[in-house]
Amino acid sequence: DAGITQSPRYKITETGRQVTLMCHQTWSHSYMFWYRQDLGHGLRLIYYSAAADITDKGEVPDGYVVSRSKTENFPLTLESATRSQTSVYFCASLARISYEQYFGPGTRLTVT
Amino acid sequence: LAKTTQPISMDSYEGQEVNITCSHNNIATNDYITWYQQFPSQGPRFIIQGYKTKVTNEVASLFIPADRKSSTLSLPRVSLSDTAVYYCLVGGIVPGGYNKLIFGAGTRLAVHP
Numbered sequence: 001d002a003g004i005t006q007s008p009r010y011k012i013t014e015t016g017r018q019v020t021l022m023c024h025q026t027w028s029h030s031y032m033f034w035y036r037q038d039l040g041h042g043l044r045l046i047y048y049s050a051a052a053d054i055t056d057k058g059e060v061p062d063g064y065v066v067s068r069s070k071t072e073n074f075p076l077t078l079e080s081a082t083r084s085q086t087s088v089y090f091c092a093s094l095a096r097i098s099y100e101q102y103f104g105p106g107t108r109l110t111v112t
Numbered sequence: 113l114a115k116t117t118q119p120i121s122m123d124s125y126e127g128q129e130v131n132i133t134c135s136h137n138n139i140a141t142n143d144y145i146t147w148y149q150q151f152p153s154q155g156p157r158f159i160i161q162g163y164k165t166k167v168t169n170e171v172a173s174l175f176i177p178a179d180r181k182s183s184t185l186s187l188p189r190v191s192l193s194d195t196a197v198y199y200c201l202v203g204g205i206v207p208g209g210y211n212k213l214i215f216g217a218g219t220r221l222a223v224h225p
Contacts, residue, residue, distance in 0.1 A: 099204045100161065105154070
């Protein structure tokens with residue numbers, strides 16, 4: 001199926017553990033993004049990628065690592081999870097011709 | 113980075129027209145204005161985008177004055193299913209890079225029966 005998917009959809013982890021959130025899109029969009037959304041707030045950009053092997057920081061990159069070895073995948077890693085990283089994480093890709101971002105269903109991460 | 117300001121919340125009733133205004137005083141020449149809608153537990157969904165004047169699609173209209181320092185999203189005849197958070201974003205792809213889009217807190221629209 002065409003679209004953008006995220007896995008896992010729900011994750012509970014402990015403080016200090018490494019966690020990787022996966023994002024996969026089937027459109028071959030060049031740009032991909034990771035956002036976090038805390039309860040009752042808007043989305044904040046963590047990292048984005050303009051193409052394979054090209055990434056850049058957003059508003060809140062500390063504590064996160066990204067990679068983009070293939071155009072269709074954009075994993076987000078929390079190297080040592082903290083409680084403040086409890087949030088809903090959204091991945092998105094951008095259709096350059098229209099500047100429209102397509103969002104995944106989100107991953108709800110709880111750090112205990 | 114172009115910052116946007118929009119009302120925190122709005123209330124309306126079914127069948128009414130709703131206008132949500134967004135202020136973006138430092139919009140850049142290359143910036144587009146984009147609106148997204150978000151329902152609880154879902155990712156944002158694109159509604160409409162424009163650069164200047166008026167844009168209309170099947171769900172909304174976007175009005176942009178000549179100075180582009182503000183924009184108004186117009187939702188005709190809202191229904192209960194339009195209850196959501198609406199985000200105004202300014203930015204886009206610029207030569208040599210990407211003008212990072214900032215979502216902000218959005219406008220929480222509540223439509224009442």
